[in-house]
Amino acid sequence: MKEKNIVALNHVNLNYQSLEGETPALEDISFSVAKGEFIGIIGPSGCGKTTILSLIAGLMKPMSGTVLVEGKEVDGPSGKVGYMLQQDYLFEWRTILQNVMLGLEIQGKVNKESKQKVLHLLETYGLADFRNHYPQQLSGGMRQRVALIRTLAINPDVLLLDEPFSALDYQTRLALSDEVAGIIRKEGKTALLVSHDIAEVISMTSRVLVLSKRPGTIKSIYDIRLSGPNRNPVELRKAPEFREYFNLIWKELDVHVQ
Amino acid sequence: MSNKNTQYPGRKPASPEHLAYLKIVKRRKTAIRTTQISILIVFLVLWEVAADLKWIDPFITSQPSRIFHTLQNLLRTGELWKHVSITLYETIAGFLVGTILGTLIAIILWWSDFIAKVADPYLVVLNSLPKVALGPIIIVWIGAGTKAILVMTLLISIIVTIIGVLNGFLEVSKDKIKLLKTFGATKRQILTKVVLPASIPTIISALKINVGMSWVGVIVGEFLVSKAGLGYLAVYGGQVFQLDLVMTSVAIMLVAAAIMYQGVAWLEKRYLKWRQ
Numbered sequence: 001m002k003e004k005n006i007v008a009l010n011h012v013n014l015n016y017q018s019l020e021g022e023t024p025a026l027e028d029i030s031f032s033v034a035k036g037e038f039i040g041i042i043g044p045s046g047c048g049k050t051t052i053l054s055l056i057a058g059l060m061k062p063m064s065g066t067v068l069v070e071g072k073e074v075d076g077p078s079g080k081v082g083y084m085l086q087q088d089y090l091f092e093w094r095t096i097l098q099n100v101m102l103g104l105e106i107q108g109k110v111n112k113e114s115k116q117k118v119l120h121l122l123e124t125y126g127l128a129d130f131r132n133h134y135p136q137q138l139s140g141g142m143r144q145r146v147a148l149i150r151t152l153a154i155n156p157d158v159l160l161l162d163e164p165f166s167a168l169d170y171q172t173r174l175a176l177s178d179e180v181a182g183i184i185r186k187e188g189k190t191a192l193l194v195s196h197d198i199a200e201v202i203s204m205t206s207r208v209l210v211l212s213k214r215p216g217t218i219k220s221i222y223d224i225r226l227s228g229p230n231r232n233p234v235e236l237r238k239a240p241e242f243r244e245y246f247n248l249i250w251k252e253l254d255v256h257v258q
Numbered sequence: 259m260s261n262k263n264t265q266y267p268g269r270k271p272a273s274p275e276h277l278a279y280l281k282i283v284k285r286r287k288t289a290i291r292t293t294q295i296s297i298l299i300v301f302l303v304l305w306e307v308a309a310d311l312k313w314i315d316p317f318i319t320s321q322p323s324r325i326f327h328t329l330q331n332l333l334r335t336g337e338l339w340k341h342v343s344i345t346l347y348e349t350i351a352g353f354l355v356g357t358i359l360g361t362l363i364a365i366i367l368w369w370s371d372f373i374a375k376v377a378d379p380y381l382v383v384l385n386s387l388p389k390v391a392l393g394p395i396i397i398v399w400i401g402a403g404t405k406a407i408l409v410m411t412l413l414i415s416i417i418v419t420i421i422g423v424l425n426g427f428l429e430v431s432k433d434k435i436k437l438l439k440t441f442g443a444t445k446r447q448i449l450t451k452v453v454l455p456a457s458i459p460t461i462i463s464a465l466k467i468n469v470g471m472s473w474v475g476v477i478v479g480e481f482l483v484s485k486a487g488l489g490y491l492a493v494y495g496g497q498v499f500q501l502d503l504v505m506t507s508v509a510i511m512l513v514a515a516a517i518m519y520q521g522v523a524w525l526e527k528r529y530l531k532w533r534q
Binding site: 058077078086089091093154 | 431433434436437438439440441442443447451452455456458530
């Protein structure tokens with residue numbers, strides 16, 4: 001494995017088992033992610049996008065093929081990978097600060113230094129005043145930002161984002177995607193974004209994998225190069241190339257209303 | 259990002275409309291409380307007067323003033339405290355043991371899905387069995403004493419606790435558990451970090467039910483075996499046809515059960531401050 005590839009999947013196959021039978025979920029998936037890269041995965045619902053993230057996070061094992069993170073085969077969840085889910089799943093009985101400390105607590109890494117870092121993150125992303133509030137008192141966008149900081153707190157090398165904005169309204173979604181892209185760039189993280197929102201994926205990531213319908217296979221890969229003075233996803237949507245990518249991927253997804 | 263819709267408790271300056279709103283809410287609350295108290299007073303006065311005017315026979319129905327006198331007598335002879343303390347001890351002990359043991363068993367069943375599946379039909383059948391029917395067995399096995407009363411109380415409260423708390427555990431969001439797993443949490447951490455804290459509301463409602471269940475267990479137990487306690491007092495009063503004594507012990511039970519229930523409610527308020 002090449003050193004610079006932080007995540008690599010080689011010929012991964014996976015079937016789901018149930019009483020009714022076996023459903024092939026992923027078929028011969030191979031791709032790799034270089035350090036600092038931001039990759040998007042897009043595909044029709046049920047194509048196994050989330051499954052790919054679960055494999056990288058170590059929540060599932062492939063039937064065949066290998067999943068490598070930092071050159072080592074994934075064997076269960078580790079502190080190297082941070083996973084951000086579709087909803088914030090903040091714990092209502094914990095304050096914001098306690099919520100953000102959750103991952104560190106579980107990994108037994110609570111100390112002065114890590115706590116200082118968490119406080120700094122809260123400070124940087126405008127949540128310091130809310131650290132003693134309960135999640136109920138925060139808006140949806142703020143809650144999702146807390147969830148991101150909770151993921152960043154364990155200092156992962158790779159961030160997995162599983163439709164992290166899908167539960168939010170459109171405006172918040174745009175604003176937050178801007179913010180999250182900024183945070184990821186600033187913290188220098190490698191990231192994978194799963195989404196079914198074509199515009200979101202084009203504007204946020206630098207490479208897009210398009211998956212086919214179940215069983216998921218990689219249909220095509222697009223390198224996204226948008227021109228513009230500003231790297232904000234919202235601004236990038238105005239880039240002249242944006243439409244082209246959008247139409248290409250739209251055709252590729254072959255969406256039909258059934 | 260817009261924070262304008264976020265609620266900051268206590269920060270909004272109170273407008274006249276808001277004050278008016280608060281006033282209405284408060285007035286309604288006062289009205290409810292006043293009506294509740296009035297019903298009690300009217301009931302007691304009616305009872306007293308009806309007995310005085312011989313609309314009803316106080317020998318059979320007793321009367322608030324007679325209850326009060328009985329209470330005074332019991333207090334003077336020191337018997338009151340004896341009976342109350344015995345029953346209270348039995349109820350609280352049964353309540354605590356039932357709740358703690360029930361929760362522990364629920365944890366075991368949560369931990370092992372296999373054991374839970376195996377135990378399921380037994381729990382369902384035991385739950386619908388009238389535990390009072392086990393009274394004679396308990397007396398023969400354990401003897402007619404405090405121990406038998408405690409076992410009866412435990413039997414009545416524990417199955418309900420196990421089922422209630424386990425259901426609470428199983429309702430905890432799968433995604434919250436997934437979140438913990440992404441951090442590499444062990445099963446034990448999943449239990450202590452999410453399953454238990456998320457189930458505290460369920461456990462507290464189990465406590466509330468158990469207050470009632472423990473009283474049923476203790477009083478039934480005292481009916482069957484005891485020589486002291488409020489249940490004994492009620493049964494004894496019935497046997498010697500002293501309805502004053504029966505009513506007095508029922509009145510004390512009412513007050514004691516209400517206090518215990520309030521205690522649980524206070525606990526709920528204290529531990530669920532995040533619920534507001």
